[in-house]
Amino acid sequence: MAPRTRTRGVTLEDIAQRVGITRAAASMALADSTRISEKTKRAVREAAAELGYVPNSAGRALRRQRAGAIALIVPNTSHHVFGHTYFMHVLTGVSSSANAHDVQVIVSTNADEAGRASAFERIIRSGTADGVIVTAAPVDDANVETLVASGLPVVLLGNFPYLPEATSVGADDVAASRLVTEHLLTVHGRTRLLHVSGPLDHQTGIDRREGFLAALAGHGLADEAWVVEGDMSEESGAAAVVAALDSGRPFDGAVFANDDMAFGAMQVLRARGLDVPTDVAVVGFDDFGLARTTTPGITTMRVSAEQMARIATDTLFAILAGQQAGPLHQELPVQLVTRDSCGCPAPFPRGQAAAPWADTAVTP
């Protein structure tokens, strides 16, 4: 971005000249100060409307020491995270809260790992944004730790039990995973279960595995625990099931840490001539869109990423307003949504058009 003949913008000075006052008075008039007469205020507002005045945000930000913007940061530039449907829901949630506060949303990937300061810090220290929401940070991300330690206004999406000083909003993954696993155990009587986890350097992967193990333990099946690590991708779900099948060890149910992996797995199972749910009952996690559209539909734990993001953003605004002092951890409940893949009676007879809103939802 270099030259360009830019149309000079309309400033307060222009309004002031037009009305015959100083720009300070114009500013006060637009701010509806009690120290300005109604008559002048009217004149200023009229002039502003006629000239199409829009306050310059850099000028305002500089003076107020506040950018009027927050940033949504995605640590790994990895296409996987950024391109995921999850992100769309998060963005929707953040936007709706930000709009309500009349604040801009900056979306940023942590591209400049090279520089000493992480994208988080740069963006806050430069005053580009007043605070940040960080999504999908891995457990070992040092940047997140230093950021939290620096005391800047940040809210993390997800759970960070090892960062007690951090403010975060996550889903109750352990309880959720335990619930969906127990669904397979008790409702469908499946006892030989496989778990394909998420990457174990993300808290989500750890927690969902823990919930799975807890459910097994609760049924005296701790010794039967069988976990394969995936990476949340469709391919890794497929690969995990290929490996499981080839190992020869039998299983009649599988709990996946997300729907993408469950979908990848279902394709493999079908290709091997195994029926879902008859031969293997499958459950996923997230319900960000995919689970509803596959055949069979995937039974899953619905995580409202949008709600999480909205709460996180509201919390960020509370922090910025000085209404939230110490660190705060919020965990949202998660909802079991049953579909065909676990063997539950489909909400509508198989093959009949099932409306999206017709899924059976059970709140834990």
Next chain:
Amino acid sequence: MAPRTRTRGVTLEDIAQRVGITRAAASMALADSTRISEKTKRAVREAAAELGYVPNSAGRALRRQRAGAIALIVPNTSHHVFGHTYFMHVLTGVSSSANAHDVQVIVSTNADEAGRASAFERIIRSGTADGVIVTAAPVDDANVETLVASGLPVVLLGNFPYLPEATSVGADDVAASRLVTEHLLTVHGRTRLLHVSGPLDHQTGIDRREGFLAALAGHGLADEAWVVEGDMSEESGAAAVVAALDSGRPFDGAVFANDDMAFGAMQVLRARGLDVPTDVAVVGFDDFGLARTTTPGITTMRVSAEQMARIATDTLFAILAGQQAGPLHQELPVQLVTRDSCGCPAPFPRGQAAAPWADTAVTP
């Protein structure tokens, strides 16, 4: 956003004091000016690193009269557009180009219709962003017209034949729709075709219908043209097919203006005991993700929204750099991706795991 004890940031003044020069010299040193000695530059760079100096973006923007940011604007706050997978692809494309130019991306919905100036204008006139990318604007959006007329740096996503002064990047929807329709006509010998269009106040809806009609006309079937208007939602696709079936008029193929509607329709067809593709061959449009995961997979025209967005953003930067003078219209080709829903032999025998990359792609 009100009070808050903010840690005072590190400014040029701090660096200058530390090194024992003025802040002007410090600025020039960091800019690698030839008028500053190597020794001083080194000292300044060291001090900057030690203090963790990050230039204040408001100060810089104010002085340079350039924000260092661009905005991605979504006109309708309608959840449908914002929540659509399409948007994710667009954001990915815009981000990648913006990152390459070291510029921030602001995501904005056109929330304040109430105000006189549209979100587009406000955001540019306030200097918050140096230019904007506008997605999914309806044909009758007056804001877009005034914006284009105002000569501000804007690139529209989509085709705007009625706005010759606009710079835009779109897909060749007419050719694409014609191609996919002809696929049904010639490859699969379907002649009684239904088209479920998108909303006809969007150019996309108009163009895809036109391509459909052109294909029919090319085969002497102009009189057989049967078009129902949908709104790109799954529900409207389902409703359109319900109406078509109930009308009693037979059809053996259906062309949908996007994959969501095709999916909604397939559910209805299945519920009515009709097989896709045997009884009705179905084709969709977009291939943003859904089409690959349904059963049967949906044959569709792949539109690379990400590429479109990247090109649009690159074009915006060219405009900002003064390298692009007049309006420029770019139309990208679109790719036919055959899957099961049209009756094409599946790339892999039905029921076998089909890897995502194994779809058959045909470039028009």
Next chain:
DNA sequence: GCACGCTGCTGAATCGATAAAGCAGACCGA
């Protein structure tokens, strides 16, 4: 031996908005 040019900085101005202090004139009560 002196003007001239170069090097390497300083000083001052600017970008636009806004907060705080200041200052006329009107008005009021005593």
Next chain:
DNA sequence: TCGGTCTGCTTTATCGATTCAGCAGCGTGC
């Protein structure tokens, strides 16, 4: 009639970064 309070502005300073005109001091050419 005079101190005092309002009203309705104006003046001035500030937020950080950057640019441009100056201006010392030094070396060089003739």
